[in-house]
Every structure is written in structure tokens, then in C-alpha cells.
Amino acid sequence: MHYNDSDRAREVAERANDLLEEVVLPIERERAGGMAVSSGTITELREAAREYDVYAPQIPEEYGGMGLSFRDSLPAFEEAGRSLLGQVAMRVDAPDEGNMHLLELAGDELQKEAYLEPLVAGEITSGFSMTEPMQGAGSDPKMIQTTAEKREAQGASERSGIAAEKDGDEWVIDGHKWWTTQGVEADILIVLARTDPEAHPYEGCSLFLVPADADGVEVIRDVPHMGGGNRGASHAEIRYETVRVPDEHLLGELNQGFTHAQERLGPARLTHCMRYSGMAQRSLDIAKAYVSERQGFDSTLSDKQSLRHRIADAETKLHMARTGIRDAADRIAAGDDARVPVSMCKVYTANATQDAIDLAVQCCGANGIGKDLPLSDFYESVRQFRIVDGADEVHRRVIARAAFEDVPTEELEPLTRFGDPNRERSTDH
Structure with a gap:
């Protein structure tokens, strides 16, 4: 299939394909x-990505990337998604990719120098710390319990970060988070906390850059999880107890944490969609190659009509997903937040890719669940996609709310006429 990608986007995607294959x-x-x-x-892979000129395509050149627009970088994300290692090689892996985007949008120059540039270079790693244990923030982020209170600074020796040597106000963070992706190995944590308890959470929360080695940051455990043993990132449970960070570690505007988080999540959901569509396409390619060779019941499996139709359905759904993702990206590029189209892409792509990978596993039989092929790892990875970055139900709620706005009640006018007892009866039959 061909899409309305720019010439540069196609060129970078072709080089990314070469990197993957070679x-x-x-x-x-x-x-x-x-x-x-x-x-x-990992260092070897990233050096190769630089040699192929596909390293961090989504990041401006001044911070160490290639400077592609968000829309132009998407085809390269899809190529990277064909392997769990491809995403790491090209530095388009979550959660660092989304956190880099957030730092680019909301960070000041000092924060970008201290954290964005090393993140792009792969010298440090990051985590986005928002989700909390029951009854805290999760699918309903308004339930956030973590707080940050501004106080007069103590001695510089008790603080850490980009302004530890300065005098001034600081923030004291207290809270309990979990499912902080890459939280065990992270060097810097982006923490969402309430800064105005009197305001609605959407207008009273802020983001903070918290060094992982700051006093009071306790990584309790890597929460055991599906796919955890298959080169996947950790999902940490973290307690923040009287964690002090200087005022300079406020990321973006005070009390605008949800706004900034949404700026991160919208594009990040689309890049997730592209990575997983690449994973699903490779899974189907493996399945098609396998069933074309595998003999059973007097012919190859690829000759069985029911199987051919299921492959056709999976290819069709992937095409629709790719088309929708590009449409949503075009809307974002035009200045629209595209919240509903992004939600549509997220829930549709998550289910389409899960179905495609499940089908590939089934096509390959015992070899599908074996580890000689990557399908088993893909299968464990894709199931989380219907939960992370907003569960299916949350996105359907967004879509349904928009669907029921401005309902055209005039469409019911014929029904209300028949139910009007004062309406003159017609003598026509």
C-alpha cells in the first residue's frame, strides 16, 4: 500500500528498513x-542507526536528532516497530520517546541541556510517573493523590538536580506511584503531582523533573508483569517521601501539568500505533511465509480458503489503521489537538494489531508459541497496548462523548408527530 507520505519520509523509512534487515x-x-x-x-545498534542516518528522526537537530516533522517521522517508527530491538536502536522507544517530546515542548533551555540532550544521545533513561495504586490516578487521572508543596529551600547539600547549588524556593513531593515504565533503571523521573489542592485536578497539577537518586525516592520493586522477561522495560512501584527538588525542576507552567501531559500523550499514542502496526505487519509476513511452506491435508496451508480470508481481513484492518493514524497526524500538524481521532486510532489499532499477531501465532502453530520466532514476544508485548496510554474503555468514552454532542433531534420529528394527541387525524388511508 502507498500512502501520502512525503519523499523525505519515504527515504528515511527505506533506510530504516535497510537497518532492520541488515x-x-x-x-x-x-x-x-x-x-x-x-x-x-544496544550501543552497537545505536551506532548502526547513526550510520544509516535514521537515529532519533523525530528530534530537532540541535538536540541530537534528525529534525523530521512529527508526520514525516511516522513511517520510520513503523519500520522500527518490526523488532523490539529496532525501537531501541533508532531511539524511538517508549517511554523515552514521549518524554523527549515533552521536554522539547515544555522544558526550558537549562532543562533541555541537562536532560533532553543526554536522553537523545542515549546517555540516560527516563520514566513518566503518573499512575498510582488504588485509589489513586489511573484511567481516571483526576484521582491523583501525590502532592507537591512549595517551601523555603534548605541547604544545597540536601538537594539534587540542575539547580542544587542555588538558594531559593523548592518543592517537596510526597506520593506513591506504580507502573512507572522504565522506573527501575531511570536516571530522571517526570512526576505528576497536585500543586493546588483547592483547584480541579486538571487545573491544579504540575510536572516535576526528579532525579532518581534524590533523597526520598524509593524504588520499591519492579511490578511483575506480562512480557517482563522478554527484553521489556521495568514497571516500577516508587514511593516519594519528602523529596525536595528546586523550583527550577518544575517542568512547564505551574498547574498546567495535565495540559502538558496531554501534549505528550496525543503524539505518543500515534507513535505507539505506528510501532505496533510495524510489529503486526512483520507478524503477518512471518505467518504468510510459514503457511506458504507448511504442508497439511494434501496442500500448503496457504491454499486453505478460510485462512486466506483471515489474512485478508487482518491486512485490511492494518491498512485502515495506518490510514487513520496518518489522518490524525495531519490534524495535529495543522494545529488541532485531534483528541477524538487519536482516541479512534488508539483503540482501533490496539485491537487490530492484537488480532493480527494472535492470528500469526495461530498460523504458525507450535512454532508460534516457541521462541525461535519473535511472535511469542510480540504476543506478550501487544496485549498491554490495549491498556497503556489509555485503556480501550477510556478512549471509547472520549469517542462516545463526542458522538453524542449536538445530537440532531430533528431526525425524530416524524416520531413525535405520530405521538401528538392534538394532531388532526387524517382521513387519508
Whole structure:
């Protein structure tokens, strides 16, 4: 299928495809079976991505990226999604990718120098710390319990961060978070906390840059989770107890944390969609290759009509997903927040990619659940997509709310006429 991608977007995607085929997939195959990938291998992959000129395509050149527009970078994200290692190689892996975007949008120059540039370079890692245990923030982020209170600063030796040596006000953060992706290994945590308890949470929360080694930050555990042993990131439970950060660690505007978080989540949901569509397409490619070779009941499996129709349905849904993602990205590029189109893309793509990968596993039978092929890892990874970055139900709620706005009640006028007892009866039959 061909889409209305720019020439530059197609060129970068082609180079990303070359990187995957010539470097990433051979390394992935060498490590079949869930073998851990060393930091040295990750460095090797990222050096290769730079050589192929596909490293951090979505980040401005001044911070170490390629400077592609958000829309132009999406096809490269899809190519990266064909392997769990491809995303890491090209520095388009979550959650760092979304956090880099947030720092680019909301960070000041000092914050960008201290955290954005090292993140892009792969020198540090990050976590986005919003979700809380019951009864705290989750699918309903308004339930947030974590607080940040502004106080007079104590001695510089008791603080950490980009302004630790300065005198002035600081923020004291208290709260309990979990499911902070990459929180165990993160160097910097972006924490959402209430800063105005009297205001509605949407107007009384702020974001803070919290060094992971700050006093009072306690990583309790990596929450055991599906796919946790398959090169996946940690999902940390973290307690923040009287964590002091200087005022300079406020990210963006005071009390605008939800606004900034939405600026991060909208594009991040689309990049997630593209990565998973690439994963689903590779899964189907593996399945088609397998059933074209596998003999059963006097012919290849690819000759069975029911299987061919299921593959056709999966390809159709992936095409619709890709088309919708590009439409939503075009709207964002035009200045629209595109909240409803993004929600539509998120819920549709999450289910379409899950179905495609599930079908691929089924097509390959025992080899689908084995670890010689990447399908098993993909299967464990894709199930979380219907929960992370907004569960299906949350996005359907957004879509339904918009669908019921300005309902055209005039369409019911014929029914109300028949129910009017004062209406003159017609003698016509």
C-alpha cells in the first residue's frame, strides 16, 4: 500500500528498513529465546542507526536528532516497530520517546541541556510517573493523590538536580506511584503531582523533573508483569517521601501539568500505533511465509480458503489503521489537538494489531508459541497496548462523548408527530 507520505519520509523509512534487515534482525535472531541484550549490543545498534542516518528522526537537530516533522517521522517508527530491538536502536522507544517530546515542548533551555540532550544521545533513561495504586490516578487521572508543596529551600547539600547549588524556593513531593515504565533503571523521573489542592485536578497539577537518586525516592520493586522477561522495560512501584527538588525542576507552567501531559500523550499514542502496526505487519509476513511452506491435508496451508480470508481481513484492518493514524497526524500538524481521532486510532489499532499477531501465532502453530520466532514476544508485548496510554474503555468514552454532542433531534420529528394527541387525524388511508 502507498500512502501520502512525503519523499523525505519515504527515504528515511527505506533506510530504516535497510537497518532492520541488515543489522537489527540478524542480531535479534542470534538472541532468539528471550536472551538478554547487553548494553554493548544496544550501543552497537545505536551506532548502526547513526550510520544509516535514521537515529532519533523525530528530534530537532540541535538536540541530537534528525529534525523530521512529527508526520514525516511516522513511517520510520513503523519500520522500527518490526523488532523490539529496532525501537531501541533508532531511539524511538517508549517511554523515552514521549518524554523527549515533552521536554522539547515544555522544558526550558537549562532543562533541555541537562536532560533532553543526554536522553537523545542515549546517555540516560527516563520514566513518566503518573499512575498510582488504588485509589489513586489511573484511567481516571483526576484521582491523583501525590502532592507537591512549595517551601523555603534548605541547604544545597540536601538537594539534587540542575539547580542544587542555588538558594531559593523548592518543592517537596510526597506520593506513591506504580507502573512507572522504565522506573527501575531511570536516571530522571517526570512526576505528576497536585500543586493546588483547592483547584480541579486538571487545573491544579504540575510536572516535576526528579532525579532518581534524590533523597526520598524509593524504588520499591519492579511490578511483575506480562512480557517482563522478554527484553521489556521495568514497571516500577516508587514511593516519594519528602523529596525536595528546586523550583527550577518544575517542568512547564505551574498547574498546567495535565495540559502538558496531554501534549505528550496525543503524539505518543500515534507513535505507539505506528510501532505496533510495524510489529503486526512483520507478524503477518512471518505467518504468510510459514503457511506458504507448511504442508497439511494434501496442500500448503496457504491454499486453505478460510485462512486466506483471515489474512485478508487482518491486512485490511492494518491498512485502515495506518490510514487513520496518518489522518490524525495531519490534524495535529495543522494545529488541532485531534483528541477524538487519536482516541479512534488508539483503540482501533490496539485491537487490530492484537488480532493480527494472535492470528500469526495461530498460523504458525507450535512454532508460534516457541521462541525461535519473535511472535511469542510480540504476543506478550501487544496485549498491554490495549491498556497503556489509555485503556480501550477510556478512549471509547472520549469517542462516545463526542458522538453524542449536538445530537440532531430533528431526525425524530416524524416520531413525535405520530405521538401528538392534538394532531388532526387524517382521513387519508
